[in-house]
Amino acid sequence: MAITSKNPPALTARNLSVFFGANQVLKKISLDIAAKAVTAIIGPSGCGKSTFLRALNRMHELNPEARMEGEIRLCGEDIYAHNVEPVIVRRRVGMVFQKSNPFPTMSISENVTVGLRLNGMRDKKILAERIEQSLRMSALWDEVKDRLHAPAISLSGGQQQRLCIARALAVQPEVLLMDEPASALDPLATSKIEDLILQLKKEYTIVIVTHNMQQAARIADFTAFLYLGELIEFDATAKIFTNPAQKRTEDYLTGRFG
Amino acid sequence: MTAPNHSWRKFKNVLMQVVAGVCAIIVVTPLLLIYYHLARFGFSSLNLAFFTHLPKPVGELGGGMANALVGTFILLIHAVIIGVPVGVLGGVYLSEYGGTRFNWWIRFTADIINGVPSITWGIVVWGLLVVPMHGFSALAGGVVLGLMMIPLVMRTTEEVLQLVPGGYREAALALGISKWKTIVQIVIRTALKGIVTGVLLALARIAGETAPLLFTAFGNLGWAHSLTEPIDTIPLLIFNYAISPYDDWHRQAWAGALVLLLLVLFINVGVRFLTRDRFQLKG
Secondary structure, three states: OOOOOOOOEEEEEEEEEEOOOEEEEEEEEEEEEEEEEEEEEEEEOOOHHHHHHHHHHHHHHHHOOOOEEEEEEEEEEEHHHHHHHHHHHHHHHEOOOOOOOOOOOOOHHHHHHHHHHHOOOHHHHHHHHHHHHHHHHOOOOOOOOOOOOOEEEOOOOHHHHHHHHHHHHHHHHHHHHOOOOOOOOOHHHHHHHHHHHHHOOOOOOOEEEEOOOHHHHHOOOOEEEOOOOEEEEEEHHHHHHHHHOHHHHHHHOOOOOO | OOOOOHHHHHHHHHHHHHHHHHHHHHHHHHHHHHHHHHHHHHHHHHHHHHHHHHEEOOOOEOOOHHHHHHHHHHHHHHHHHHHHHHHHHHHHHHHHHHHHHHHHHHHHHHHHHHHHHHHHHHHHHHHHHHHHOOOOOOHHHHHHHHHHHHHHHHHHHHHHHHHHHHHHHHHHHHHOOOOHHHHHHHHHHHHHHHHHHHHHHHHHHOOOOOOOHHHHOOOOOOOOOOOOOEEEOOHHHHHHHOOOOOOOHHHHHHHHHHHHOOOOOOHHHHHHHHHHHOOHOOO
């Protein structure tokens, strides 16, 4: 499905199939994810949207039963090539999870820099710069700048999730994957995360899985609808929500199933 | 409808409560009697000499257990050096790596080994170290206690690592952090208090071991000057004194038992202190 965009795609999936054991979770999905834009993946529970997201940075491989076919390219490079380490892919394609998970043994600033420090970065000046830069980008700086050494788990739920975004940004990835990042948050914290996503897309390619269709409509430039492991429709968000080409998309969006 | 008679039902309730209460008292009574006896006979024999002097020859009154106290600490240190790294890393393997089938066998074996009578360990190390080295030694005593610690530490480490939510592992891996650094810096660090607790409990358990030391450390009424000499420990000295016919040695055995109890008590209090704040393991 050709989507017109001013930028070349950041990620391209071609005939992507993922299996867990004998169970095929994704069925030959081909999709271009536009650079510096927000792409939303929607669909009912169990449709494979989280698996699709996790295949984009090889996180699905943590399941020893997982097997994939097809191809995913990041800026043209095959991320499943034999000589590519998943660790390197994940530094370029960061991830934020549904449940905020700042490391409980670390302070706010240590959480931000953990990805850098554990990959060998020692320069205190760069680390300090990266703390401020990442926390400003995740719209958390003003709330925590006076207590950077406080335990990360002393923050509220919404702040913890923005801290996790800061932590992912600190390693300077090219793509940010978000797996229902606001589904455990209250409406106010959710709207802060959404504002943040709209800010971040100026510099990052963002793929967000959401079960909240209004959220997809508010923040996504492109929306993909997955159903039972198949890509039913993929188009500009405005088109999907106002004039979907597929009957199943329309049925799902109007609440007739799912 | 006539008013139902609840007296039979009430009686059964009370009976159940009484039976359970009596059983609870039966459980703690021997324990309290032991504490009472130890305090009664032990405290009167505790003095500075007990901690600083060597045992006196038979017939002379006084003397102490300085050699056994030091010996106990030396053996415990060796046990920790052997048991903790192997036990903790084994627990890491069970929790973070390994196939389900292989891990099942390791777990099964560890649980069986935990149930093996400790004297068996003594015979094993006697065959492995004492016979080839032509003599009982502190080294053999440390090794036997260390070997006993391994399965204990391994299982508790595995259990506390399993309590670390998977989300932390995923978050670290998604940052491009390698697996071993994720395990060391994130998973182990999060569960550190639990691991230390497991080590201390294992230490408290082996601190009182006597039977395996009869074949290895053997006992020594003087100082051991090297690791290849027999060495004394508090439980060994208690054993040797208690089976002797001398009243003064019996008195000292009570004091030794009290010191051992206090040592284990301190370890347990340490465990409570370390685990009082368990937010880190909250799932």
